[in-house]
Amino acid sequence: MAIDVFSELQPKDLLFLGEAALRTLEISLTAIGIGSAFGVVFGWMMSEGNRFVTFIINAILDIFRSVPLIIQLILFDSFISIAGYPLPAFVSGTIVLSVYTAALVANVARGGVEAVPASLRKASRSLGLSYWQDLRYIVWPVGLRAVFPSWIGVALSVVKDSALVSVIGYVELLKASQILITRTQDTFVILTIAGLFYFALSYPISKASDYIERRWNQ
Amino acid sequence: MDYEFLWRPVFQAFPQLLKASLVTIEVSIISMVIGLAAGLLLFFARSSGVWIARFFASVWIEVARNTPALFQLFFFKFGLGAIGIIIDSYITVVMALAFNTAGYMAETFRGGFKAIPGSQLNSARSLGMTFVQAQCYVVIPQVLRAVWHPMTNQFIWVMLLTSLGMLVGLRELSGETQFLYSKTFRAFEFFAATAIIYYCIAKLMLLLFRLIAWRLFRGQ
Amino acid sequence: MIEIKNLKKSFDELQVLKGIDLTVNNGEVLSVIGSSGSGKSTLLYCINALEPIDSGSILVDGIGVHDKSTDVNKLRQKIGMVFQQFNMFPHLTAQENVALAPRKVKKMSKKDAMDLAARQLEHVGLGQKLNSYPSALSGGQQQRVAIARALAMEPSYMLFDEVTSALDPELVGEVEDTMRMLAKEGMTMILVTHEINFARDVSDRIAFFHEGRMEEINSPDQLINHPTSEHTVKFLSNVR
Numbered sequence: 001m002a003i004d005v006f007s008e009l010q011p012k013d014l015l016f017l018g019e020a021a022l023r024t025l026e027i028s029l030t031a032i033g034i035g036s037a038f039g040v041v042f043g044w045m046m047s048e049g050n051r052f053v054t055f056i057i058n059a060i061l062d063i064f065r066s067v068p069l070i071i072q073l074i075l076f077d078s079f080i081s082i083a084g085y086p087l088p089a090f091v092s093g094t095i096v097l098s099v100y101t102a103a104l105v106a107n108v109a110r111g112g113v114e115a116v117p118a119s120l121r122k123a124s125r126s127l128g129l130s131y132w133q134d135l136r137y138i139v140w141p142v143g144l145r146a147v148f149p150s151w152i153g154v155a156l157s158v159v160k161d162s163a164l165v166s167v168i169g170y171v172e173l174l175k176a177s178q179i180l181i182t183r184t185q186d187t188f189v190i191l192t193i194a195g196l197f198y199f200a201l202s203y204p205i206s207k208a209s210d211y212i213e214r215r216w217n218q
Numbered sequence: 219m220d221y222e223f224l225w226r227p228v229f230q231a232f233p234q235l236l237k238a239s240l241v242t243i244e245v246s247i248i249s250m251v252i253g254l255a256a257g258l259l260l261f262f263a264r265s266s267g268v269w270i271a272r273f274f275a276s277v278w279i280e281v282a283r284n285t286p287a288l289f290q291l292f293f294f295k296f297g298l299g300a301i302g303i304i305i306d307s308y309i310t311v312v313m314a315l316a317f318n319t320a321g322y323m324a325e326t327f328r329g330g331f332k333a334i335p336g337s338q339l340n341s342a343r344s345l346g347m348t349f350v351q352a353q354c355y356v357v358i359p360q361v362l363r364a365v366w367h368p369m370t371n372q373f374i375w376v377m378l379l380t381s382l383g384m385l386v387g388l389r390e391l392s393g394e395t396q397f398l399y400s401k402t403f404r405a406f407e408f409f410a411a412t413a414i415i416y417y418c419i420a421k422l423m424l425l426l427f428r429l430i431a432w433r434l435f436r437g438q
Numbered sequence: 439m440i441e442i443k444n445l446k447k448s449f450d451e452l453q454v455l456k457g458i459d460l461t462v463n464n465g466e467v468l469s470v471i472g473s474s475g476s477g478k479s480t481l482l483y484c485i486n487a488l489e490p491i492d493s494g495s496i497l498v499d500g501i502g503v504h505d506k507s508t509d510v511n512k513l514r515q516k517i518g519m520v521f522q523q524f525n526m527f528p529h530l531t532a533q534e535n536v537a538l539a540p541r542k543v544k545k546m547s548k549k550d551a552m553d554l555a556a557r558q559l560e561h562v563g564l565g566q567k568l569n570s571y572p573s574a575l576s577g578g579q580q581q582r583v584a585i586a587r588a589l590a591m592e593p594s595y596m597l598f599d600e601v602t603s604a605l606d607p608e609l610v611g612e613v614e615d616t617m618r619m620l621a622k623e624g625m626t627m628i629l630v631t632h633e634i635n636f637a638r639d640v641s642d643r644i645a646f647f648h649e650g651r652m653e654e655i656n657s658p659d660q661l662i663n664h665p666t667s668e669h670t671v672k673f674l675s676n677v678r
Contacts, residue, residue, distance in 0.1 A: 066374070066420035067413045068381035071392060075413055078405040082221040160286035167385070174288055178296075187300035191293055195285050202284035341525035341584070344486050345539035345591055346515040355542055359529045435529070 009186045017190070020176030021197050023090075027172065028162040030094050032155045035101020042102060043109025044135075057106070064103035070164045072096050077168040093165035097158065104154045111150070112143030145216060152209040156202050173197060227402045228411045238394035239415055245390055246377040249312050253319025253376070254369075260324035261331075275324070282321020287379050290314045295386050307388040315376050322372055323365075330365040331357075363435055370427040374420050381416070391415060439463055440485065440595060440628070445494035447480060454480050456650035457494070464594075467627045469637035469658075472647035473673060478630045479522075481647075482597045485628070486519050498595070515543065518588030522600040524580040526572040526587075532559060533568040536587045543591070558586040562616050578609030582616050589620075596620065598629040602636075614640075634677055638662055646670045 042061060046054045064072065076096050080087055087095075116139050124138045125131075166175035177194040181187050228235075263275035282290065291314040298305060305313075334357050342352035384392035391412055399408040440462040447455040454477040462468050470478040483489040485496055487503050487510045496503040501513060527535050536555035540546045546554070556568055562582040572580055581601050588596060598617065602610045614636050621627060621640050631637050637644055638658040645655040646667065653667040665671050 063417060066378075066417045068378040068392065068416055070381050070384070071409055071413050071416060075406065075409045078409065082406055084221075156284075160289075163286040163288045174286065174292065178292065181296055185300070187296045191289075191297055195281070195289055195293070198285045198289060199281065203280060206284065335523070337521055337523045337525050338527065340488055341519070341521055342527075342539075343488060344514055344517075344519040344521075345587065346511045346543040347539060348511050351542050355538055356527050360527075363529060 009180070009184045009189060013180055013184070014193075017173065017176055017180065017193060020171055020173045023170070024159070024162055024172040024174075024197075025201075027090060027093055027097065027165060027170065028159040031097035031101050031162070032158050034094070034098040035158070036105045036151070036155075038098070038102035039105025040109045042106035043111075044113060046106065046110045047113035061103040061106050064100050069096070069100055069161055070167055072100065073164060073168050089165070089168050089170035093162075093168060093170045097162060097165065100161070101154065101158050104157070105151065108147050108150045108154055109143075112147035113139055115146035116142045149209045149213040152205060156206060159201060160198060223407060224404055225407055227398075227404055228407045231398045231408075232411070234394060234398065235391065235411065235415060238389060238391045239419060241389065241394075242377065242380050242391040243419065245308070245311055245315070245380045245383070245388075246373065249315035249380075250319060250373050250376050252312070252316035253372075254323055256316060256320035257323025258327055260320055261327040264324065264328075278317075279321045279324050282318050283325070287314065287318050288382055288385070290318055291382050291386060307383065307386045310386055311380065311383045311388050311390075314382075315379055318379070319372060319376055323369070326365050326368045326372070327361070329368075330361040333364045334360050366427075366431055366435070370424065370431075373427070374423055377419060377423060378416065439497075439499065440626075441495075441497040442481075442485075443495050443497075445481075445484065445496060446492045447477075447484060447489065448492055454650050455484070455491075458652055460645065460652060460655070462595075462626065462628060464626050465624050466643065467621045467625075467629070467641045469641040469644045470628065470630045470647055471632070471634065471637060471644060471673070475649075476647040477650045478647045479599050482519065482599050482628065482630055485597060486514060486517050488519075511543070515591045516593055517595045517597060518591060518593035519597040520581065520584045520588055520599065520601050522604055524572070524577055524584070524604065526575070526580045526583055528572050531569050531571055532564060532575065532583045535572075535583055536590045539587070540590050554590055555586070558590045559583065561589070562586045563612075576609055577605045578612045581605065581613045585613075585616055585620075594626060596625055596627045598627065598631070600630050600632065603632055632677070634662065634674070646673065648673070 042057055046057050049057075073093065073096050077089075077092050080092060120142065121134055121138060124134045129137065162172060163174040166172055166178075171179070173194055177190045180190050184190070260275045260279055263271040264279065266272060291311065294305075294310050294314045294317070295307075298310075338356055338360070339352050342356040343349070347355070380390050381392040383390040384396050387393065389397060395408050395412040399405045402408070440460075442458055442460040445455050445458040446453065454475075456477075458477075458481065470481065472478050480489060484491050485498070485503065491504050498513060498516060501508055503510070503513060526532075527538070530538060533552060533555045536558055537548075537551035540551040540554055541548060544551075556565070559565055559568060562585055564579060564582055564586065567575060567579060567583075572583075575583065584601075585596075601617075602613050605613065610633070614633070617627070617629065618640055629637070629640075641658050643655055644658050644661045646653045646661065646665075646669070648667075648669040654661060654665060654670050661670065662674065665674060
């Protein structure tokens with residue numbers, strides 16, 4: 001795509017923004033999916049494992065919660081390039097974002113398992129359910145209900161944090177806006193479009209999640 | 219892999235990195251303090267009877283919570299730049315982070331005040347305390363305890379977010395790292411060191427907040 | 439003396455007090471009984487100006503509680519109140535709980551307030567628990583701290599709003615004993631309660647409330663053994 005220097009905002013620029021918005025969705029949904037799956041497993045291991053396992057997993061995941069995402073991205077990107085296996089920006093971005101998501105989801109999932117009263121689990125085992133059946137039919141639904149709003153919170157923050165993947169060259173929505181701003185100088189229009197996209201995605205979901213939480217708490 | 223790790227430039231630049239860490243900590247504290255104060259005001263505005271205050275506060279809170287922090291930073295940088303207000307990158311970052319924090323803290327305060335039963339206020343009033351006395355000595359100390367944990371998380375979150383400064387030319391820890399590595403092209407080594415420093419700052423902050431909490435809330 | 443004249447009070451559409459006339463003399467212990475929703479707790483909240491009233495008047499030592507010119511914060515110092523929920527301030531120790539209002543409202547020095555608090559806690563039998571936080575106290579102990587906290591303001595009147603109904607059965611006795619002690623010392627008290635036997639023991643008079651009206655007021659013996667209103671008869675047969 002040819003980019004003219006300092007020209008007006010054109011219809012094809014909107015297409016450019018739209019594609020970038022799709023890339024934002026693509027990378028964040030992929031990361032949320034992969035990260036949540038791993039996060040649930042880690043969370044389960046932390047709540048059911050022995051102290052040592054819990055400590056080790058928590059200490060490792062804590063690193064990803066205590067270092068800025070932007071640094072994690074740059075570090076991973078430079079590591080794979082010096083290791084001689086450069087990856088497309090989408091792939092390395094997805095890997096870093098997924099690990100980051102898993103670290104956040106693990107805590108949520110742990111809270112979910114621990115929110116299930118021990119007496120409830122004893123009751124289900126006393127009925128003859130196996131450990132895995134208890135996990136599937138009791139812990140999962142009860143725990144999910146307890147932490148679903150927190151999981152939505154994590155998922156939405158991953159969508160917003162995906163804006164940082166631009167630093168390793170992935171042209172998602174915010175990077176695309178920045179490119180267009182530099183060229184057209186139509187700052188407000190472009191920023192408003194970008195902001196509205198995030199807002200229109202995040203606001204209804206977070207309100208719906210608040211609503212569900214209130215309904216469940218009644 | 220025929221790459222040779224070279225750590226010497228990093229060690230040589232270590233004093234500069236530590237100095238930049240102070241900028242990171244400074245920016246975090248200033249943004250957090252402004253954000254906390256603004257967040258409290260937003261909470262009051264949103265629960266006030268004046269619709270214009272409620273509307274303004276709601277817009278602020280929802281935009282802060284539902285758009286990326288990087289977007290907010292760009293808005294302060296490019297947006298204000300477009301209407302001719304060019305501000306220093308330090309102030310830009312502080313404004314954006316304080317804006318973001320205020321939105322999240324307003325919601326945290328709402329939860330904190332809601333967690334204190336109305337009977338606490340009643341029993342304080344029944345002892346002859348005025349509304350203001352009851353708030354200051356009975357309600358607010360309990361709210362502080364209720365919001366302490368989320369407030370600690372927010373503080374660390376703000377500290378991590380200061381790294382966005384590198385994208386608008388602020389020489390805090392990340393910005394300084396970028397500057398130094400561009401002279402030596404040792405990206406991995408430099409950013410690895412930086413990651414470790416961030417981790418240490420985060421843990422120190424957590425420790426400090428735990429100590430303060432231990433002093434403030436012991437026995438409870 | 440507390441004089442209540444034709445007191446009316448509504449929450450939205452619902453009238454909870456439909457014209458109450460009642461006088462409580464100094465040194466008297468009055469118990470108020472009745473089913474929930476009869477307006478008995480609301481009466482206490484109105485006496486302490488924690489709820490506004492619609493019409494009528496409440497005079498405490500001749501001062502109108504709801505008059506615009508009345509300084510309620512000053513008036514409330516005369517009227518101690520203990521609530522159904524445990525209302526100890528969770529961020530303060532027992533002694534600090536009791537000392538807070540004397541310090542901030544009566545502007546006592548910290549030392550004097552803490553000494554006073556220690557004496558009051560001693561008085562309700564909690565001299566060993568001065569430095570305990572509420573989380574380390576039983577419900578019964580918390581309620582006794584709440585009583586000591588109210589007493590520390592040296593009130594002329596004490597209002598008790600179902601103070602034992604949130605307690606485990608085995609903890610009711612210690613709180614009732616504390617109230618008995620106060621009654622013996624000559625404190626003027628109004629207590630809203632569900633414990634008929636306790637009310638009979640401790641009260642000079644018992645009032646029965648039904649749907650916002652005072653159906654009957656009499657000596658404990660008369661009201662319990664020879665009730666005149668059919669609602670009282672029904673209520674008493676249900677609680678026994």
